[in-house]
Amino acid sequence: MTDNSSVIRLEDISYSYPGSNTNVLDHLNLEINKGDRIGMMAPNGSGKTTLLHTIMGLCKPESGTIEVFGKLLKNEKDFIPVRSKIGLLFQDSDDQLFCPTVLDDVAFGPLNLGFSPQDAIDTARNTLERLGIQILEGHVTHRLSGGQKRLVALAAVLAMEPEVLLLDEPTAGLDHKVKEKLIHILNSLDISYFVISHEFDFAKAVTDKIYSMEDGKILRDDEIHIHRHEHVHKHGRHPHNHK
Amino acid sequence: MIEEKFASGRSFIHQLDPKIRIIASIILSFAAALCDNLYIAGFYFIISSILITMAKLKWMDVVNRLKPLFWFLLMIWIILPLTFDGETVYQYYGLRITVSGVILCCKITIKSITILLIFTALIATMTVASLGNGLHRLYVPDKMVFLLLMSYRYIAVIEEEYKRLLRAAKFRGFNPKTNLHSYKTFAYLAGMLFVRASLRAQRVHQAMLCRGFNQKFHTLDVYQPNRLNSIFLMGIFAASLSLVIFEIMWI
Known part of the structure; x- marks a missing residue:
């Protein structure tokens, strides 16, 4: 594989929720290449999560093709081997952590990949150590704090050694400290990822380009201008426009 | 819990x-x-x-x-x-x-x-985890073992959700009494809890699929x-x- 080869390629994808007439994804095209660090900022309900779930084969699109690592994916069977190569971090960590203890949970993926229990434990421990949360190893998952849950969920995803990460609002509900830690972790990874976030500072810190979504389509860097400017002036209290 | x-x-x-x-x-x-x-x-x-x-x-x-x-x-x-x-x-x-x-x-x-x-x-x-493990090795069907482990894991989450809903109701002045309004409210709460639990179940299943779950129960012990x-x-x-x-x- 060359450095610039396409990892995920969506072409002409359309999807609408059952019972709804509007397309959440409307003839959408997306390409993620090796080494890409893409951010995605778009309003709520614009189909970001649906997009990630489509890539993982959890939502079946009505039209279009999904290609991952150059292979065309058509049915559930095609998606199974691909899922271990793409790590998806869910919006709600409680959905993702379903084993009784942290170690069980992080080792769940490796075990499914056919690792022996000892290898799975080693992989899980290494991953926890890499994220600096090895002390949580024996903790019961549902008693962790929100920030700890997010880090453990990330460890669970990374333990499968994915080639691409899809992160669905990884910073939602986290405090400054955990956010900093996430930024540090993401920047130290050498795999490509695609991050959905509502936070400009976070997205800027961990990605190279930022996309947006509108009417079920992706808008690229050159089409959008997400920026922030803080300023003070004497008419600040009155509604005003910037030209 | x-x-x-x-x-x-x-x-x-x-x-x-x-x-x-x-x-x-x-x-x-x-x-x-x-x-x-x-x-x-x-x-x-x-x-x-x-x-x-x-x-x-x-x-x-x-x-x-x-x-x-x-x-x-x-x-x-x-x-x-x-x-x-x-x-x-x-x-x-x-x-x-x-x-x-x-x-x-x-x-x-x-x-x-x-x-x-x-x-x-x-x-x-x-621990419940070892109990699940033991049952699995006694050839109890995987589905039963999963049922046990999942209930153990999610009872706390569902309880948390119930408390959150009840709190939200109380903050808006809900004061349970023996009348139709209270019964109705509790019925709504229960209904909402079922809806949330089933949505959660769907998401958990998706999360499991994403991590290579193939209907088999693996264990660390x-x-x-x-x-x-x-x-x-x-x-x-x-x-x-x-x-x-x-x-x-x-x-």
Whole structure:
């Protein structure tokens, strides 16, 4: 594989929720290449999560093709081997952590990949150590704090050694400290990822380009201008426009 | 919500293979439940107390655990002696307390406490995770084991969600009373809880698929075959069998 080869390629994808007439994804095209660090900022309900779930084969699109690592994916069977190569971090960590203890949970993926229990434990421990949360190893998952849950969920995803990460609002509900830690972790990874976030500072810190979504389509860097400017002036209290 | 207070010990019982402990507790509790003699039941009670001592559990904590059972037994003690037919020990106007009623009460009391003690000593001394593991290795269907583990994991989340909904209702001035509005509100809460639980179940399933779940149950625990395991199981088996034979042959 060359450095610039396409990892995920969506072409002409359309999807609408059952019972709804509007397309959440409307003839959408997306390409993620090796080494890409893409951010995605778009309003709520614009189909970001649906997009990630489509890539993982959890939502079946009505039209279009999904290609991952150059292979065309058509049915559930095609998606199974691909899922271990793409790590998806869910919006709600409680959905993702379903084993009784942290170690069980992080080792769940490796075990499914056919690792022996000892290898799975080693992989899980290494991953926890890499994220600096090895002390949580024996903790019961549902008693962790929100920030700890997010880090453990990330460890669970990374333990499968994915080639691409899809992160669905990884910073939602986290405090400054955990956010900093996430930024540090993401920047130290050498795999490509695609991050959905509502936070400009976070997205800027961990990605190279930022996309947006509108009417079920992706808008690229050159089409959008997400920026922030803080300023003070004497008419600040009155509604005003910037030209 | 679910405390695994007894699971963290380091005693001989704690080190036994969950599989062995499950089998032993099933054998013992069946034998205890089916025995019909008060003295033999006493023997089972002694065995269960020995097990508790071996697990090094504090008796105070164990008795606390048995509290709900005591309420149930109290009810039986109030009803059975008065309603059972047989020889009268004590009569107060129309109320008659019968010997057989009292004996039956004693049997129920001893047997139920015994069985709970057996389970406290052998099963409550492992985590739910090891219990699932043990059941899996006893060829309990994977779906049942998953059901157990998932309920354990998500009961707390569902409780949290229920509390959140109730809190939201209370913040808006909801004050439960005996009227239609309150019943309706609780029905809405229950309905919403079901909806949320099923949505959550969907998302959890998706998360599992994403991590390569293929309907198979893998586990981390590796238990080395240990001589102590088989000795313990043989001991329990021999004790129950001899008590059963004793009861059949001589009583």
